[in-house]
Amino acid sequence: MLFNSIDFAVFLPIVFLLYWFVANKNLRLQNFLIVVSSYIFYGWWDWRFLSLIIFSSLIDFFIGKKLSICEKPSSRKFLIGASLALNLGLLGVFKYFNFFIDNFSQAFSLFGIALNPNRLSIVLPVGISFYTFQTLSYSIDVYRKKMEPTNDLISFLAFVSFFPQLVAGPIERASNLLPQFYRKRIFNNKDASNGLRQILWGLFKKVVIADNCAEYVNIIFSNSSSHSGSSLLIGTLFFAFQIYGDFSGYSDIAIGTAKLFGFRLMKNFAFPYFSRDIAEFWRRWHISLSTWFRDYLYIPLGGSKGNLLSKIRNTFIIFIVSGFWHGANWTFIIWGFLNAAYFLPLLISNKNRVNLDIAAKGKFLPSIKEFIQILFTFSLTLIAWIFFRAENTQQAFAIIGELFSYSILSAPYFPKQFSVLPYLLLIFIVLEWIGRENNFAIEKVYLSCKLFYRWTFFSFLIFLIVMYMQTKETPFIYFQF
């Protein structure tokens, strides 16, 4: 079920009313309702893949229980190894099998050995990378004795499958989300209103910004060789807003929906395009994944301890793995590599933790220096996004080549149907800038104003959503990861 669908618009109020009016007296019943509704939400795509979530959940639930009674280090290692093998094994089969098969076959062909391996003809289950990482975090934390394993199966199933964030995050840590299932939730008017505002903003980002940018981006990238550098630049620029609007929009809807049910999910985006260096960008982009890799990969590898060389190695490892997490394609690996390379100067000069606060904090406009830094960082991300969006590495390099050719000076292809898009983007950027010190852009916008103005502003956003939405449901980009 998509957040931006009629199905969800019907589903959400029903679950909300059942949750607060029918199941509100009994915590277990509320959790059970979350499990059932989450499975309905997920099964809406393909009910057969529910078995994977249930399998993953049960494996980690029972491994967690076993870990709690097992003190022998070798047995504990075996148990966590089993959890890793099973979870990553499933992910590997569904997501990476064909990639490895193809690359092995190509590698052998270089030595004159022709292999004709059988590729798997399977569909990638929606959100498998997200819930696999979420359930793994539980097993690892229990193994590390950072949290007590749960004995409450319903709560655990609800934690793994919680529908607002099931298919595209934020990837929650068990230590944050699981305890919330043990506590009685009390309806909070302020939180619920805040949640609705966040859902509205998320829908605006997805439906108005991302989907409209996508129309242009698809035209340009599907036939990039016939477009000039200037058109490719606009296409890349729009893709930057598409991916941000799409993914952070999803996160906003997820966090907002969770608030309606009395849950607090972690922040996933913090205005990344206002970052002044690439390190800041990565502290503000897909925070739940970055911190996951930091805690479960970067730190175990030695993190920032050790000599400079090991720091550089660790940085490259997490960025490349992060790229590979996004998809089984060399384009994602290069995207990761490129980001690691951007990071390198900051790491070497030990300036990777300079910009910790949001840009121009407490001021209306940034300084010229900040503005240039923001623009430069954004330009770096643009180059990297080309690899993220391109079908293959050849296309990505060809696009970059064209961007640095004279055709960048030619008039871009820009049909009149897109003439409203720059204005929509301007509204979006201004609102994001104004609200950059909050959890989401419109969290406190107009909050000090009279109800009439506030409601008029929200009504205007609703109007823009309806006026500029696609007439067909468009899935979120991150569903494919």
Added chain:
Amino acid sequence: MKVFLKKLFGFLMFSFVMYLAFIFLWGTFFDNRINKNMNFKIGSNGHLFSRLNEIKKYKNVDIVFVGSSHAYRSFDPRFFKEHGITTFNLGSSSQTPVQTKLLLNRYLNYLNPKLIVYEVYPPTFSSDGVESSLDLISNSDMNWDIIKMAIQTNHIKVYNTLAYSLVAKLFGLNNDFNENQKKGKDIYFSGGYVERDDTIKSTNYRFENTNWELNPTSLHIFEETISMLKFNSRNYILIQTPITKSLFDSHLNNKEIDNYFKRKGLYINFNREILLNDSTNFYDDHHMNKTGVAIFNKFFINKLHQLKLINTE
């Protein structure tokens, strides 16, 4: 919780009113290309505004034509007049069975024709009906039928255009509108006919072989209309007007389509009856030009006499 729900309800009511206000502002001040999900176009292609506006002048006609642009571009009332036949054309752009049903429900008793010529071009049976709905909403009077049609079409563009149309009518925004009878290469003639005196640009159209698709919902509504005509003892004939031979021949299931319509009443596919020249009698691959219409109309009127479908004595 109750406070929250009350407030939410209040907001939804407020935003509904504001939504209409924004729709009005957008529709009035912005170009249709900017209004992605709204397309209010009074006086649009096909002259539906003029057609529906002059309907009051016509009553108790001999023939009423319904159907797509093939209907309003294929029957020149001047040829019929020569034979003493009065006609009125209720065709509209991409008219699907939903709009045909609406127009017949609205005007059939008033026009009270001796014969209804229902033009059944297969693509209008697979169309989503949006274009035709927008045409009707923008150019006709508002009533419950229009709202019902919007719900049947179920498209955001149709809902927004309907909302704008209602607000615009409330403020009498288009009361003084007058449609130009000549638009580009199209000339409107009283009785609902739109003439184009042009020839085809490319003489060698090539189409890949394909099948006409008829969607079940459209067929269901079409059959309801046929039942209504039968129930009211109305004479009708189903026809396909000529399209270019190359386009017609590229469809592999013409026989099946003919068989379907034959089961629904008297049916003539004129693509099998008359041979027109693809390059001189059409202005595009499926619309006849002035010369094509002249040949076809003579043939058609003879056919009506042969079949004794019209008595002008």
